[in-house]
Amino acid sequence: MLYHSILRPILFRLPPEAAHEMALHFCEAGLRPRVLRSMMARRYASEPFKDLRRFGLSFNSPVGLAAGFDKNGVAVEGLSALGFGFIEVGTVTNLPQPGNPRPRLFRLPADKALINRMGFNNDGARRVAERLSINRPACVLGVNIGKSRAVAVEDATADYLASFESVYEVADYVAVNVSSPNTPGLRGLQNADALQALLQALQARNRELATRRATNPLPLLVKIAPDLDEHALEAIADVALGAGIEGIIATNTTTNRAGLKTSASIVEACGEGGLSGAPLRSRSTEVIASLYRRLRGRIPIIGVGGIFSADDAWEKICAGASLIQIYTGFIYEGAGLVRDINKGLQERLTQGGFRNLDEAVGSSVKAPVAA
Numbered sequence: 001m002l003y004h005s006i007l008r009p010i011l012f013r014l015p016p017e018a019a020h021e022m023a024l025h026f027c028e029a030g031l032r033p034r035v036l037r038s039m040m041a042r043r044y045a046s047e048p049f050k051d052l053r054r055f056g057l058s059f060n061s062p063v064g065l066a067a068g069f070d071k072n073g074v075a076v077e078g079l080s081a082l083g084f085g086f087i088e089v090g091t092v093t094n095l096p097q098p099g100n101p102r103p104r105l106f107r108l109p110a111d112k113a114l115i116n117r118m119g120f121n122n123d124g125a126r127r128v129a130e131r132l133s134i135n136r137p138a139c140v141l142g143v144n145i146g147k148s149r150a151v152a153v154e155d156a157t158a159d160y161l162a163s164f165e166s167v168y169e170v171a172d173y174v175a176v177n178v179s180s181p182n183t184p185g186l187r188g189l190q191n192a193d194a195l196q197a198l199l200q201a202l203q204a205r206n207r208e209l210a211t212r213r214a215t216n217p218l219p220l221l222v223k224i225a226p227d228l229d230e231h232a233l234e235a236i237a238d239v240a241l242g243a244g245i246e247g248i249i250a251t252n253t254t255t256n257r258a259g260l261k262t263s264a265s266i267v268e269a270c271g272e273g274g275l276s277g278a279p280l281r282s283r284s285t286e287v288i289a290s291l292y293r294r295l296r297g298r299i300p301i302i303g304v305g306g307i308f309s310a311d312d313a314w315e316k317i318c319a320g321a322s323l324i325q326i327y328t329g330f331i332y333e334g335a336g337l338v339r340d341i342n343k344g345l346q347e348r349l350t351q352g353g354f355r356n357l358d359e360a361v362g363s364s365v366k367a368p369v370a371a
């Protein structure tokens with residue numbers, strides 16, 4: 001209510017990136033005092049989900065904050081007071097970089113969408129890891145890693161390995177981003193051979209580091225684009241299983257601009273970038289269902305793309321997502337969305353007679369698999 005009637009109108013008067021910086025600053029500095037964080041945590045609290053274990057980690061809620069909101073891990077403590085079960089920081093790259101020139105973030109309110117070509121602006125993996133070693137969220141912490149722009153695609157593996165080593169100590173899981181449309185050549189790493197080489201190298205380093213520190217290897221996930229055909233999705237699922245990847249995040253933003261309500265001239269004026277929000281919802285759900293059919297529950301899928309309500313989150317879960325993430329919905333609906341989704345999912349579980357979330361995962365695609 002407060003968000004829709006007061007905060008959003010103020011934030012939406014500002015240029016999108018300035019509004020984002022302000023919101024992030026509020027979560028960082030405004031929620032630094034422990035007493036304020038506890039107040040927010042009480043306001044946004046919901047019943048913890050039962051038996052919610054994914055890739056060896058326990059989650060209080062299946063609702064996560066998607067990568068790109070807190071790229072530098074500056075506000076994880078405050079953000080975790082808003083009811084998220086997990087927060088994915090990043091994308092971080094091995095080399096600090098400024099990203100693309102501004103303006104690089106655009107709102108399409110008629111479509112409840114955003115277009116961005118941020119270009120992995122971040123402080124660099126080492127600096128972000130230092131920060132995260134001090135600031136810990138009260139929930140699961142993922143770190144998303146990508147390729148530094150100055151590094152050629154052919155040399156991407158060494159660059160990803162360096163970032164992986166930097167964040168190894170502070171991350172509960174690491175997401176390998178090969179799907180941003182804003183780093184030239186990056187999406188080519190989704191090609192089966194390239195992806196296999198990259199993921200195998202990361203897993204080898206993961207095992208080495210774990211042996212050296214006498215710990216378990218970190219759960220390694222891969223984040224993919226929605227702009228892939230069925231054949232490519234199957235190949236990625238097979239590569240992920242073969243490389244011992246612990247989960248797939250589906251999906252990143254799309255380069256497709258079909259079916260938007262916003263006038264073509266406005267969309268064109270935004271220029272290149274990834275489209276997120278409501279127009280991405282059904283495509284991302286299709287990708288989740290395709291992956292689920294191929295993976296048959298062997299590894300979890302994190303569903304992300306166009307979630308604005310508990311119904312949208314439930315649809316993703318029934319299509320095969322074991323966890324979900326939000327970004328654009330959080331911008332349009334505010335923090336109340338996290339609580340609404342948590343509450344709405346609990347209600348749907350009770351109404352449907354499900355004992356826990358796992359029983360609902362993939363329930364709308366199970367029949368075709370068995371047939």
Ligand SMILES: Cc1cc2nc3c(=O)[nH]c(=O)nc-3n(C[C@H](O)[C@H](O)[C@H](O)COP(=O)(O)O)c2cc1C
Pocket residue numbers: 066067068069071090091105114116118120144177180223251252253276277278280304305306307325326327328329
């Ligand atoms: C401004 C902006 C920046 C983003 N930055 C990243 C990023 O750095 N790394 C990444 O993996 N995804 C990034 N994303 C993609 C989101 O994590 C998410 O996959 C996508 O927006 C779809 O979800 P949504 O429709 O809920 O926004 C970004 C999205 C937006 C809108």
